[in-house]
Amino acid sequence: MTRSTAAKIAVRGIWMTFPPMERTQPGIIVLEDINLEVADGELICIVGPSGCGKSTLLNIAGGFLEATSGEIRIDGLPVAGPDPRHIFIFQESSVFPWLTVEDNVGFGVKRSDPAERKRVVDHYIEMVGLTGFGKAFPRELSGGMKQRVEIARAFAAEPDVLFMDEPFGALDYLTRMKLRSELTQIWQRERKTVLFVTHDVEEAVQLSDRVVVMGKRPSRIRDLVTVDVPRPRDLDNPVCRHLRDHIFRVMGLDHSGQSIERPGAADGTDLGEGSQTVLIRKAGG
Amino acid sequence: MRSKVESLLLPLTVAVGFICGWHLAVRWSGTDIFPTPKEVVLGTVELARKGVLIKYIVASLFRVSAGYLLAVFIGIPAGLLMGWFGRARMAFNPALQVLRPISPIAWIPVAILWFGVSDLAPIFLIFLASLFPITTSAMAAVQNIQINYIRAARNFGITGLELFRKVVFPAALPQILTGLRLALGVAWLVVVAAEMISVNSGLGYLIIDARNAGKRYDLVVAGMAMIGLIGLGLDWLVRRMETLDEVRWGLSGR
Structure with a gap:
């Protein structure tokens, strides 16, 4: 140092x-x-x-x-x-449109155990108020919801x-x-x-x-x-x-x-x- | 509901009108060479009975599949690499852009020289015809990827081959698919032309053979109609792929 x-x-x-x-x-x-x-x-x-x-x-x-x-x-x-x-959140959503909300939020999750992964993903989806939208694709969401996915994805990586x-x-x-x-x-x-x-x-x-x-x-x-x-x-x-x-x-x-x-x-x-x-x-x- | 009925009714009306007009035109002109719609249908039935129709369709489809798939397996990776690496693009793109505007038909003499009168000649022509649109679209697709997707992936620690598999390829897929559809249309056009010259089976051969072997214009038109219908079917198949969730986001007219 x-x-x-x-x-x-x-x-x-x-x-x-x-x-x-x-x-x-x-x-x-x-x-x-x-x-x-x-x-x-x-x-x-x-x-x-x-x-x-x-x-x-x-x-x-x-x-x-x-x-x-x-x-x-x-x-x-x-x-x-x-x-x-150190995760960066962009102005125009960089949520991946080919992945579901769940897969987007799980993208940066480091845990390897599937049950643990799911717990983390569900937790952050709930945190941004998107429970029930896990299987949805970004194009089915409004701009605000997409930005919520972006925020959940960032937090789920536990930066x-x-x-x-x-x-x-x-x-x-x-x-x-x-x-x-x-x-x-x-x-x-x-x-x-x-x-x-x-x-x-x-x-x-x-x-x-x-x-x-x-x-x-x-x-x-x-x-x-x-x-x-x-x-x-x-x-x-x-x-x-x-x-x-x-x-x-x-x-x-x-x-x-x-x-x-x-x-x-x-x-x-x-x-x-x-x-x-x-x-x-x-x-x- | 109205639009659904209309979308069936309108083209059907046009088809019926076209067939009636065709029939009347043949009758009024008094030609005995050009067939009426009815004679074409009978000709098609005759071909089907003899078993040549299915045989020729299979032969044409086989050539298209072989050449097209070869082009897919070479063109997509080549296009992805050229889209991603500026150096590769710099090196190969000019050659690609020079070869691209040469009609596959112009390659027929060369194909016969290299492959003789065999299945290989038309397969080679279809390969060439499909390769350029597939490679070009894959390359453009990678160049058009929203930079934020790549940046976000890198931020999550994704690099190298994993970046290609998880982000570059799926992000490019919608535009790649557009290229695939274009290429399949071209491939189907080319197989017919190639078969007219360098082989003795297939729908292209059917048309030229019916003409040469006895001016059977009912069979010529029957062959043309089959080509149109199968082309429509192929396009429909690719369009089905465009409704998948993995690519729908990137295609207009959802």
Whole structure:
């Protein structure tokens, strides 16, 4: 061990540059010096405007992309590629359409004993509320149900880290609300370390222990917001509302979605009303 | 329910109309070479009585099966590998794309040169005719696989041959099946052409022989009708496979 740290995931000095479209132009810097420590069992959301590189960061952590420089360590070991202990959940369902729900959920199950396997599969199918759909094929399911299968399949592999890349992004509003609250319950029971990328600020506030707020390209971490509100969270809770508005401001938008041009608004120090500062604890960054 | 009745009734009406029109056209034109529908039916019965009909059908089907299956066993693995490995595609795809537009009919002289007048010549032609659509579709199928399936499988620790068996092949299967169906249609077209030239049995031979041996156009048309009906049957068989749950997800018109 080169470094003694309690962090489950340690992101250190990540830079990411994509090659330019034309050779004469410089490369596009997507991520600029990202540093982050995630504790074991923590649920962290990464929010930012689209194209800010939040997905790129998650893909690097998942082992699907290599950073230009810097490293990500999980359990003290550098990420070298996809790993069954760290499962990635995609936005467009990657549920295998040629397998039944049961076979999908069982895909990553490591147990070899058939009875044990079945128990694990049934448990996670039940966990996502799909009992009775085990023999169904994905094409017979709605978008929300498919995403539930994806979540069950990830948990059934018994990973200790989950990377979720806008997993509810393609779903309708009501389904998204429902899955959010279900994910909260599941996470409270299973206590996996979760890195969750979303562009939905309310989703981030409702789900996470801490919210990583990223700015436009090249992305740095603009703020790290701790959400100290007991779950399940009501978005009408004044603390949640304030945090949401704060995050919008850090991202350079006001609540109604209009750009804030004021200097200082983007760095998260200018919160407008003094009373909010109490609710926000900046941690690192 | 209405659509089901209609889907039977409409084509049946067209068939009846076609046969009536055919009958009348033969009558009014006063031809004594081209047969009426009734004469074709009688000709078919005559062929069946003599036992040649079943013999020729079996001969044609045997050639198609042999050449087609050979193409399946070579074309699918070749296509999968070319779809998966960029290097293999780079090396072999240009050759494939040059050979593909050459009609199998153009190969007939070459086939006779290599295999003589035997079963092997038409089998070779059918093999060639089926190989290109099967290989090309398998290759395209692998290239079109949603990257997320591969990424998810890798994430679960699946690699190498297991990745091929568990993800690449099933993900490519619907499009492979489309290629198989296309290839079977082509194979059936080609067997008839090949039999007209290089063998002395089969439905293609029946047609050319009936013409040459006494201008028996009732038997010519009987042979043509058999070819059409069997082609329809083969297509129906492949379509049955397309309703399997393992491939239905990837085919339109469920």
